[in-house]
Amino acid sequence: MKLRVGVDLGGMSAKLGVVNEENEIVDRRIIPTEKGITFEETIAKLAEGILSLGDVGMVGFGVPSSLMPGTDIVIYANNLGWKNKDIKTELAKHLGDIPVYIANDADSATVGEYFQGAGRGYQSVLMLTLGTGVGGGFIYNGHLYRGGNGCGFEPGHMTIRMDGVPCTCGKKGCLESYASASAIIRELSNSEAPSLKAFIAENGGKPTARMLFDAVRQGNAAAQDILDEYVKCLAVGIGSLVTILRPQIVLLGGGVSAAGDLLYRPLRALMKDNVFGYDVIGCPEIVPATLGNDAGIIGAAMLDHVLI
């Protein structure tokens, strides 16, 4: 039985995993991907790591970048310093004809959750990752949705508020500008509320998304206001995505998704105001993803099942 290898490619390291028939990770490697070395050197190190795992039958990559339609060329992986890089061709120099599959990292994580996590048993799964940015993936009738021209699904960059906050992408009012961990940090930093400034100072002075939830748990009213607005923006974004896509379930991943009832209870309550036809059709469940960082590895190793 040849091995299935999933690679979750990040700015600091690549996480390699051998995934068995039960979709479990049974062997792992971590390969540093620091910026100092060239693309070719990184690929050589990755190939060495992959081949060290045994008799490899396929390799899947989750990459922090959009991919060029048709060619799977990495358009721009900011964290890796890669621009217009052809991973498949470079890898083939080392791996020969072992099949290689590539997808965006949020897409890979969605595939992992679909096979082995909170999306198991559904055919159409929408996942949003609430981290530094807002990424996302969509499984539609058992296949990874990659867009009609193959260059991906970017739910974090739909506009929820025309003329709103400028986004890192150049647009204004993107979901990412309001529903990412970075948005929480921005609001905490901008807050003039003495109680919240004091709370941040007491906790090291550097705001984090987690700090917002901690402050809310301690009854901080200014933090509650920021959370209320955050949840409202997230509800608008999910509401529009459900109205357009009608997934069977919505998964939330990334750091913020671990916030528990403080996040999910008000979020679910707001869906009736944000999903078209809620009274008749309702809204799919919104639940936390369950695989954490393993989702990307497992999903990458399953890419050949969901790409068409």
Place this chain on the structure above:
Amino acid sequence: MKLRVGVDLGGMSAKLGVVNEENEIVDRRIIPTEKGITFEETIAKLAEGILSLGDVGMVGFGVPSSLMPGTDIVIYANNLGWKNKDIKTELAKHLGDIPVYIANDADSATVGEYFQGAGRGYQSVLMLTLGTGVGGGFIYNGHLYRGGNGCGFEPGHMTIRMDGVPCTCGKKGCLESYASASAIIRELSNSEAPSLKAFIAENGGKPTARMLFDAVRQGNAAAQDILDEYVKCLAVGIGSLVTILRPQIVLLGGGVSAAGDLLYRPLRALMKDNVFGYDVIGCPEIVPATLGNDAGIIGAAMLDHVLI
């Protein structure tokens, strides 16, 4: 050769057409659907009209309603006064085992444009209809996108402006509230500009979407402001849909879509600010649909090709 019949079901009449192998309408009937008569009576009249066309092999319906996932039951067709109606079962009493396919009317129109209109030759086609509301359809890899739970695609009800204008659907700030013909009429009615009030009075006193474009052509500055804002809102909506779906082409149908360069030139110019990754990936062309009212008939007759 058995006949393919498409039915475009509207509030005033049902338009029936026989569609040949070249996707052309070669025979037509119009059946009144006035509200006074019952659902069962309307279906009986429709069946009579359908059977009068000859030896029918299939019938497709475009219906102005969302459909219940799995069952194709009409949830609510406001213009027909139908709630929870099962067209297929009722029709079968008259048509026996002639296969019947049902889709939302905007979906049917999109299918028509895909086979025979401006979407011909593309595999992934997004269409928005800019009329009383904003409807839409999406062909993805040659199949009609009906949502992961089968209950449809409602791009007109994505939020483009949080906390914005209340929509007829109960949500706030929907694309429909800003990009429909009704939105233009609302803005014309609300305008306090004397020049525009005079223009409307001179033209019968009742604002229409067409009046806006006529006033702009005559150099009316207040009308130009309304048009600028209209186009900006439409660009935001299309930009988000392209960012999420990445169709190969975007078609505009409905009354407003016939406005020509006044609409398309500024709209296309705004896409660079509204599509994620525009510099690298660009934006699909945005063009008018070409079949007009025939799109729905032709699309309905082709539904068996695009439903999975």
